[in-house]
Amino acid sequence: MPRSPNGSAYRPAWSPSIWCRPFATAATIFPARIEGVGTARTLGPPRHGLWGLQAFSFVDDDARMADEGDSDDGEESRLLALSDEAIAWVIALRSGNATLADHEAFALWRLQSPDHERAAGEAERLWGLLGPAGNAERRERRRFSRRAVLGGAAGLVVVAGGLYRMAPDARATIATAIAERRVLELSDGSAVEMNAATRLRPSFSPTLRLVRLDAGQATFRVAKDARRPFVVETPRGRIQAIGTIFDVNLGTLADTVSVVEGRVRVEGDPSGPFELASGQGARIGMPLGIAALLDVEAETAWRRGRLRFEERPLGEVVAELGRYRSEPILLLDPTLERLTVTGSFRLDDPEGVLSAIEATLPVRVYRLPFVTLIR
Numbered sequence: 001m002p003r004s005p006n007g008s009a010y011r012p013a014w015s016p017s018i019w020c021r022p023f024a025t026a027a028t029i030f031p032a033r034i035e036g037v038g039t040a041r042t043l044g045p046p047r048h049g050l051w052g053l054q055a056f057s058f059v060d061d062d063a064r065m066a067d068e069g070d071s072d073d074g075e076e077s078r079l080l081a082l083s084d085e086a087i088a089w090v091i092a093l094r095s096g097n098a099t100l101a102d103h104e105a106f107a108l109w110r111l112q113s114p115d116h117e118r119a120a121g122e123a124e125r126l127w128g129l130l131g132p133a134g135n136a137e138r139r140e141r142r143r144f145s146r147r148a149v150l151g152g153a154a155g156l157v158v159v160a161g162g163l164y165r166m167a168p169d170a171r172a173t174i175a176t177a178i179a180e181r182r183v184l185e186l187s188d189g190s191a192v193e194m195n196a197a198t199r200l201r202p203s204f205s206p207t208l209r210l211v212r213l214d215a216g217q218a219t220f221r222v223a224k225d226a227r228r229p230f231v232v233e234t235p236r237g238r239i240q241a242i243g244t245i246f247d248v249n250l251g252t253l254a255d256t257v258s259v260v261e262g263r264v265r266v267e268g269d270p271s272g273p274f275e276l277a278s279g280q281g282a283r284i285g286m287p288l289g290i291a292a293l294l295d296v297e298a299e300t301a302w303r304r305g306r307l308r309f310e311e312r313p314l315g316e317v318v319a320e321l322g323r324y325r326s327e328p329i330l331l332l333d334p335t336l337e338r339l340t341v342t343g344s345f346r347l348d349d350p351e352g353v354l355s356a357i358e359a360t361l362p363v364r365v366y367r368l369p370f371v372t373l374i375r
Contacts, residue, residue, distance in 0.1 A: 080375075082115055084366070086123035091368060094127060126330065175199040176216070179324045179348075189223035190230065195249075195302055196323040204228075216323065217249040219260070219303060237268025237284040246276075247300045252319050254283035258299040307345045307353065314339040314361070317353070318374070324350045325372075332375040336363060 089106050092098060110120045176182050176198045184192040186202060188209060194200070198216025202209075209230040211220070222230045222241040230241040232248055236255045239248060244262025248255060257266055258281035267273045269284050276282055281294030298308035309317055315337030318329045324347065331337060339361050345353045354372065358365045366373040 079115060082119040083122060086119035087126065087368070089120070090123040090127050091370060173199060173201050178326055188225055191221045193219040193303060213248055213250060215250060217247065217302065219245065219247040219300065221245045234284065237266060240265045249299065251316055253316070254285040256283050256294065256299055257281060258294065258296040260296065260300060302347055305347045307347055309341045309343055311340045311342055313337055314341055314357070317341045321350045321353055327370060327372055329372045329374065332373055336374060339363070
């Protein structure tokens, strides 16, 4: 195991068993390959021979040879390598195992040039984006645990196989975890099929059956009750069922409504209220003309264990994948969000989707221990 300048043993944040296997001697590092990242990448040597922290850079073997004759490409590769190295430093220093000497070594690394300092600043900003998200998730889990206890006292009954029955006046928040799907049975005979990372709040009264969908995606199979309309409320609008089966997906830019059977009335869209019939779909918050372009089969493929994308922006695809894997995915370049993805994938294989994205789009995927980066 490498030792820091003060002589204490230190294991890098990325354990060799889960990320890379660099073979080290006291004088040099023999490059090792990283597997599972798409194209082969080589680990470059650490800076200054500082053993307290191994900060490796990613360099494509093919790019290394091509750059030898191209100074402009060489400069770009150098800056990219600095960015990768800075990210590795920041992750390792936040691992909980770093020593004071390791922090001092990083400070020296930053002082090598303005480019080093800029790369370090960008890496720290990236880490800052991850911190609040993780804290928010932990807070939400704690809140949900308390709500679940209160909800049980109010009449929430858990049935084997993930089926829930709600009391008529229950107002508990129901949530699914990452990669978890669940069926929720309501007291009126309606059923809600919840996708992963979904959160909703049923609230029934003698005159209204209201379900607030706060996050995620769900398919609603609505029981008929002419005296009490069934309404799904999202941050962008309201969908009233007219004896129907419909799907609602909260996206990053708009909410998607897809009608499997029957009809729904949609309110809250800038274009005004409108109705959708079986086989039709629309995005709330976007022009109504988008409705004709939606593929209802693709929007509801998750119920059949598939992910189907038809010219979907990469930003939306990344958000979808976030429902099925615990490590966050970040796009390092906002312009990448506009790239489109088309294909059908297994719902239980988000890594396969990432591999396909790297193989078909002009991007690189870096799988780090705590986050996946796309650049």
